[in-house]
Amino acid sequence: MTEEYRFYGDLAGWWPLISPPGEYADDAAFAASALESASVPVRDVLELGSGGGHNAVHLKRRFALTLVDLSPPMLDVSRRLNPECEHVEGDMRELRLGRAFDAVFVHDAVDYMLTEDDLGRTVETAFAHCRPGGAAVFVPDHTAETFEESTEHGGADGDDGRGARFLGWTWDPDPDDTWVRTEYVLLLREPDGSTQTVHETHRTGIFSRDVWHRLLTGAGFEPLVLTRSDGADDAPRDLFIGHRPA
Known part of the structure; x- marks a missing residue:
């Protein structure tokens, strides 16, 4: 969950x-x-x-x-x-x-x-x-019936100097089960210009x-x-x- x-x-x-x-x-x-x-x-x-x-x-x-x-x-x-x-x-x-x-x-x-x-x-x-x-x-x-492998990207900048960008890639490792996999990569920028990168794997039904x-x-x-x-x-x-x- x-x-x-x-x-x-x-x-x-x-x-x-x-x-x-x-x-x-x-x-x-x-x-x-x-x-x-x-x-x-x-x-x-x-x-x-x-x-x-x-x-x-x-x-x-x-x-x-x-x-x-x-x-x-x-x-x-x-x-x-x-x-x-x-x-x-x-x-x-x-x-x-x-x-x-x-x-x-x-x-x-x-x-x-x-x-x-x-x-x-x-x-x-x-x-x-x-x-x-x-x-x-x-x-x-x-x-x-509608699933297709896909990629997405997005993100925005805030008024406080922070910014975020992401890339997501979704595919189905096993069509015989009831979930698909998405790999997300986030790039987060703080107001002082420092950045961090976060990678996370999500499973969705x-x-x-x-x-x-x-x-x-x-x-x-x-x-x-x-x-x-x-x-x-x-x-x-x-x-x-x-x-x-x-």
Whole structure:
């Protein structure tokens, strides 16, 4: 899980430079439309695996958000960006808040579910917190049908003289298992000009559309998959919506 990775631990304070909030605007807008596909008016939204709150920066304009993450340092980053939102430390596989929401949102933090059991428990958590007539939206980076080996890069400079750049390289060492591997290299620059380089290996889950459909149905949702492609050079991305019957 994410607590194993420095990205979400001692390096969490760099997250707004590694993956700036502005880069989440399109994903958040697409997710908001999916959340509003619920058959009830959507105001109160639970986000599982909210990380540094970069989706919340955009979604809070439309919804009242409760943000849940496993990493206290990432929650601290999010609180600075989204002080008006409720923040809760918790594991998306086990969380039970004892209240229901109009909709539940799980962005790419769901990628850290490496087994069908963990993914199923996350889907069950979403169902337990989704009111009748509500919807749950899951946005994994990959499914078995859409996965392609890829590289990515990014980063930004801060107003305080710090800067961050990263390179990521993702591939599937064994197509017969349920995870893929990403090698990240970070270059972090302090205000005094000194730099450090960090290398980290992440494992993230990959499941077929059939598995997603089965787990959503098994939890009690009526499932729907939407496939989105942002352009000819971008691999398609599946978004899963679970509607809870009214």
